[in-house]
Structure formats: C-alpha cells, structure tokens
Amino acid sequence: MSYAQPNPYAAPQYPQQYPHPQLGYAIDARMDGDALRTANGTQLPDVCLKCGVRHDLERRHQKFAFVPVWARFFGPLFQVIFMKRSEFYLPICRSCHSNWKKWNLIAGVTWLPFLLFMFLGIAIGDEIGAALSGLGLLGCFAALIVTLILRVKHIVVAKKIDGTHSWLTKIHPAALQAIVGY
Numbered sequence: 001m002s003y004a005q006p007n008p009y010a011a012p013q014y015p016q017q018y019p020h021p022q023l024g025y026a027i028d029a030r031m032d033g034d035a036l037r038t039a040n041g042t043q044l045p046d047v048c049l050k051c052g053v054r055h056d057l058e059r060r061h062q063k064f065a066f067v068p069v070w071a072r073f074f075g076p077l078f079q080v081i082f083m084k085r086s087e088f089y090l091p092i093c094r095s096c097h098s099n100w101k102k103w104n105l106i107a108g109v110t111w112l113p114f115l116l117f118m119f120l121g122i123a124i125g126d127e128i129g130a131a132l133s134g135l136g137l138l139g140c141f142a143a144l145i146v147t148l149i150l151r152v153k154h155i156v157v158a159k160k161i162d163g164t165h166s167w168l169t170k171i172h173p174a175a176l177q178a179i180v181g182y
C-alpha cells in the first residue's frame with residue numbers, strides 16, 4: 001500500500017469542475033502552459049483538435065507513450081519499465097484525420113529509398129559501395145528526422161504522461177477554447 005493516498009477531506013487542489021456546456025458533465029481538462037492537461041482517456045467534446053471545426057467529426061483511437069527524461073539515460077530496459085502510456089478517442093474532423101494518416105505514412109516510407117541505397121552499397125562492396133552505403137545511412141536519418149519534424153504540425157503530441165494525466169500539445173486554439181473555455 002502506498003502512504004500517498006489522497007486525503008478525501010482535504011480542500012480540492014484545483015478549482016471546482018463545472019459541467020462542460022457541450023457534454024453536460026465535468027471533464028478533467030485545463031491548460032498547463034502550452035499543453036492541455038487532461039485525465040487519461042477523457043472523452044473530449046466534439047471539436048476537431050487540429051482545426052477547431054465542429055462538423056464532419058471522427059474519433060481517432062490514439063495511444064501515446066512517454067518516457068521520463070531521467071529514464072532516457074539508462075538504456076532501453078529502463079525506458080520500457082518507466083514508460084507511461086495513455087490512450088484517447090480524440091475528436092478530429094475527417095480532413096484533419098486523413099492528413100494525420102497521410103503524415104504517418106510519409107514518415108513511414110520517406111527513408112526507405114535511402115535504406116535501399118545502403119543495402120545496394122553493401123552489396124557492391126569496394127569504395128564506391130562504401131560511399132553509397134554511407135550516403136544511404138545519412139539519407140535515412142535525414143529523411144526520418146525531417147519528416148518527423150514536419151509531421152508534428154499535423155498530429156496531436158503528448159509532451160508528458162503520468163499515472164493519471166496526459167499533457168497534450170499541438171491542439172488548435174479554437175479547440176482549446178471549446179474544451180477549457182479559458
């Protein structure tokens with residue numbers, strides 16, 4: 001048993017939650033810096049998180065993973081042990097959703113041609129082959145990094161996850177306004 005159980009008689013740590021105007025019940029979501037801090041799995045109201053429209057909405061089943069910064073220095077095993085996960089059914093309009101899927105695909109394939117160059121270089125052998133595989137390897141990394149950076153604009157990112165909450169970023173201001181009404 002943990003001794004850090006919350007005291008049920010303590011004053012609430014955060015302002016009282018009022019029913020969300022659109023959902024009719026309180027949701028645990030508020031701004032924390034540039035991020036939306038929300039309870040893991042919260043059903044967010046019907047507003048596209050990427051453009052703020054309220055029509056043509058779909059729900060994207062999204063799993064997030066986050067490794068605490070300190071754990072990143074101790075190798076893959078620690079990273080897996082201390083990885084925090086959360087999942088949401090995120091509200092997103094049809095066109096933003098297809099954009100998200102498109103960028104997942106782009107990030108998944110842009111580096112493949114360079115991988116081909118790398119293996120081709122290894123197959124050729126000699127100096128030319130070595131140069132070719134070296135360039136292929138560099139190209140692989142460059143393509144992957146560039147597409148991952150560009151992709152961030154088109155997706156929702158969890159910048160932090162703990163046992164109860166996720167900090168979601170890259171959400172459209174109109175959607176934030178609709179969710180927390182700040």
Ligand SMILES: [Zn+2]
Pocket residue numbers: 048049050051052053092093094095096097
């Ligand atoms: Zn949208």
